[in-house]
Amino acid sequence: MPPVIDLDGLGLxxxxxxxxxxxxxxxxxxxxxxxxxxxxxxxxxxAAWCRAEGHVYRPDLVVVKGSADEERWAxxxxxxxxxxxxxERAKLEWGLAARGALVEPGGPALDVxxxxxxxxxxxxxxxxxxxxxxxxxxxxTVVDWAAPHPVPDDIEAAVVQIMxxxxxxxxxxxxxxxxxxxxxxxxxxxxxxxxxxxxxDEARHVEIFTRRALLHHDVLGVSGAGGRSSLQSLxxxxxFTLASFLLSVLGEGSFLDLLRFIQRHAPDQATAQVTMLAGxDEARHVxxxxxxxxxxxxxxxxxxxxxxxxxxxxxSVLVDTAGLNKQVFDSLVVLAAGSWTPxxxxxxxxxxxxxxxxxxxxxxxxxxxxxxxxxxxxxISALHTxxxx
Amino acid sequence: MSRELVLGAVAYDPKVVTxxxxxxxxFREHGVDFDFVLYSQYERxxxxxxxxxxxxxxxxxxxxxxxxxxxxxxxxxxxxxxMRDTDRDLTSVIVVKADSDLRTLDDLRGRTVxxxxxxxxxxxxxxxxxxxxxxxxxxxxxxxxxVGLHGDHIGGERDAAKALRAGDADAACMIDSNLLLFGRxxxxxxxxxxxxxxxxxxxxxxxxxGPGVQAEEFVNLLLSMSYADDQARPLLDLEGLKQWLPxxxxxxxxxxxxxxxxxxxxxxxxxxxx
Numbered sequence: 190m191p192p193v194i195d196l197d198g199l200g201l202x203x204x205x206x207x208x209x210x211x212x213x214x215x216x217x218x219x220x221x222x223x224x225x226x227x228x229x230x231x232x233x234x235x236a237a238w239c240r241a242e243g244h245v246y247r248p249d250l251v252v253v254k255g256s257a258d259e260e261r262w263a264x265x266x267x268x269x270x271x272x273x274x275x276x277e278r279a280k281l282e283w284g285l286a287a288r289g290a291l292v293e294p295g296g297p298a299l300d301v302x303x304x305x306x307x308x309x310x311x312x313x314x315x316x317x318x319x320x321x322x323x324x325x326x327x328x329x330t331v332v333d334w335a336a337p338h339p340v341p342d343d344i345e346a347a348v349v350q351i352m353x354x355x356x357x358x359x360x361x362x363x364x365x366x367x368x369x370x371x372x373x374x375x376x377x378x379x380x381x382x383x384x385x386x387x388x389x390d391e392a393r394h395v396e397i398f399t400r401r402a403l404l405h406h407d408v409l410g411v412s413g414a415g416g417r418s419s420l421q422s423l424x425x426x427x428x429f430t431l432a433s434f435l436l437s438v439l440g441e442g443s444f445l446d447l448l449r450f451i452q453r454h455a456p457d458q459a460t461a462q463v464t465m466l467a468g469x470d471e472a473r474h475v476x477x478x479x480x481x482x483x484x485x486x487x488x489x490x491x492x493x494x495x496x497x498x499x500x501x502x503x504x505s506v507l508v509d510t511a512g513l514n515k516q517v518f519d520s521l522v523v524l525a526a527g528s529w530t531p532x533x534x535x536x537x538x539x540x541x542x543x544x545x546x547x548x549x550x551x552x553x554x555x556x557x558x559x560x561x562x563x564x565x566x567x568x569i570s571a572l573h574t575x576x577x578x
Numbered sequence: 579m580s581r582e583l584v585l586g587a588v589a590y591d592p593k594v595v596t597x598x599x600x601x602x603x604x605f606r607e608h609g610v611d612f613d614f615v616l617y618s619q620y621e622r623x624x625x626x627x628x629x630x631x632x633x634x635x636x637x638x639x640x641x642x643x644x645x646x647x648x649x650x651x652x653x654x655x656x657x658x659x660x661m662r663d664t665d666r667d668l669t670s671v672i673v674v675k676a677d678s679d680l681r682t683l684d685d686l687r688g689r690t691v692x693x694x695x696x697x698x699x700x701x702x703x704x705x706x707x708x709x710x711x712x713x714x715x716x717x718x719x720x721x722x723x724x725v726g727l728h729g730d731h732i733g734g735e736r737d738a739a740k741a742l743r744a745g746d747a748d749a750a751c752m753i754d755s756n757l758l759l760f761g762r763x764x765x766x767x768x769x770x771x772x773x774x775x776x777x778x779x780x781x782x783x784x785x786x787x788g789p790g791v792q793a794e795e796f797v798n799l800l801l802s803m804s805y806a807d808d809q810a811r812p813l814l815d816l817e818g819l820k821q822w823l824p825x826x827x828x829x830x831x832x833x834x835x836x837x838x839x840x841x842x843x844x845x846x847x848x849x850x851x852x
Contacts, residue, residue: 229676236669260811
């Protein structure tokens with residue numbers, strides 16, 4: 190006697206096929222299932238359903254199981270493991286399937302460039318992504334945009350120029366992870382998520398710096414050609430690790446000091462808040478860049494020479510450009526000076542010299558962590574763009 | 579050009595291009611070249627098959643009936659060489675609203691019966707033949723969508739179902755699988771209709787080889803396509819089958835008995851403009 194499934198009054202136009210499929214699940218192709226039920230169109234529905242599903246319908250409400258379902262999944266494989274470590278190499282044929290899902294073959298292969306763990310991964314990525322989520326903030330409420338504003342006009346002009354400069358840097362820092370994540374295999378989803386969070390962070394930074402720049406005036410500062418050339422050379426780097434190294438380790442790493450500098454010398458609360466908020470996000474971006482680059486170097490120590498080559502290449506491209514534009518540099522001095530007296534400007538000048546020294550030290554520290562010997566770290570740091578990012 | 583087989587198909591939906599491009603690539607990978615041409619309606623394709631412009635035709639059941647008659651008139655012979663597993667033993671139904679007092683086909687005498695397009699075997703010709711066999715004359719409300727596509731376009735059938743639901747018709751005709759589909763779509767909500775008539779099983783499309791066409795290599799490869807083949811399966815899914823079967827022609831008798839074509843394959847249905 191074949192097994193029986195009782196559908197009661199449920200029709201196949203109301204979900205009864207779920208019960209039938211559930212019952213067929215324990216049968217092999219060729220075995221029969223008897224269906225009972227009192228939906229008025231049961232026999233008509235069942236015959237049509239069997240035909241479409243590749244089962245044989247016998248007129249007395251008997252389904253002979255077909256082989257289509259087994260055949261569909263015959264060559265299926267899992268897209269890596271859901272809970273264990275990520276795969277060394279993610280197959281393009283896994284497509285957009287969730288990590289660990291059973292993948293039916295025959296779908297379109299992904300068109301992505303980076304499908305190897307050691308090319309994109311850092312063990313800290315999941316943790317950083319969790320941290321990124323925990324530290325989201327709303328630009329509309331977290332900054333006190335309405336606070337009283339005692340800043341003199343000539344200091345305000347320096348703030349506007351610095352904000353103008355920050356916006357163009359943040360725009361580059363937004364486009365780079367956005368480009369990277371579209372070329373990454375989603376098997377390494379924590380990296381993809383982190384890059385997406387990074388792009389969202391930068392989008393917010395663009396907003397807050399623009400908003401601070403326009404808080405009291407409706408005209409922005411200048412954008413120097415040299416600075417934009419420097420940023421363009423970041424956008425032009427096609428390799429994942431090299432782009433991450435140049436942007437996050439060296440560029441955003443230097444920015445950590447810059448943002449702290451602006452926060453420390455901020456003439457108003459809004460300027461201090463926006464730079465503090467952006468700096469917190471940037472620290473996370475730097476952490477991934479450093480961890481990832483170190484991961485690559487651990488798996489392939491010879492990679493250090495490629496990193497160095499990337500910095501040298503970028504330096505030679507930019508050697509004839511001005512780098513940081515004069516107006517930005519001067520504005521940093523004025524900001525730190527706080528007024529236009531000779532003594533104040535002298536102090537501001539010293540502060541900016543000190544800032545550059547701090548940036549250099551920070552870069553060297555990160556380069557050493559990645560695996561460069563001290564002397565090489567110093568040499569590479571010295572070649573970093575004068576535009577800071 | 580080399581003498582590869584040329585297959586005709588009717589472009590009832592844009593996916594037809596995807597389907598036959600896919601089949602063509604799959605066949606080429608397996609060492610058999612063929613090309614395909616698309617027709618906008620079945621009548622011209624049937625004539626092209628007889629004229630030798632194509633070697634094989636993916637024929638609707640009605641196109642098979644006509645092509646076979648056209649061939650016979652010329653003393654030629656066609657062969658149905660393959661069909662889908664889903665082309666066998668279909669039925670059509672006549673449904674009424676579940677709460678209506680209509681119980682039998684006889685009750686439809688003088689009532690309004692909604693059908694699909696004029697040339698749809700499943701939602702017009704065969705259910706109306708069922709009514710005629712029962713001696714019932716009803717008011718026919720036809721929904722001519724995709725005329726010339728022999729019912730491949732579902733629109734007419736769906737419109738007939740909607741007419742029933744809206745109360746513009748007392749009954750509607752459709753293929754069994756669309757009764758299920760319309761129920762799932764909500765066009766005819768579950769439990770809202772009752773089947774009062776069902777045709778005997780009949781067959782649907784087949785792949786027809788033209789007179790004298792040597793298509794064994796093509797047909798053998800076609801029949802060998804397996805649902806377990808990861809490259810073939812998406813094509814089979816698109817074309818709506820799990821398995822190709824050899825062609826058979828004894829499932830077209832009821833359709834042949836209708837007067838849609840004359841015995842020589844001439845167009846006989848008043849108002850039919852494919």
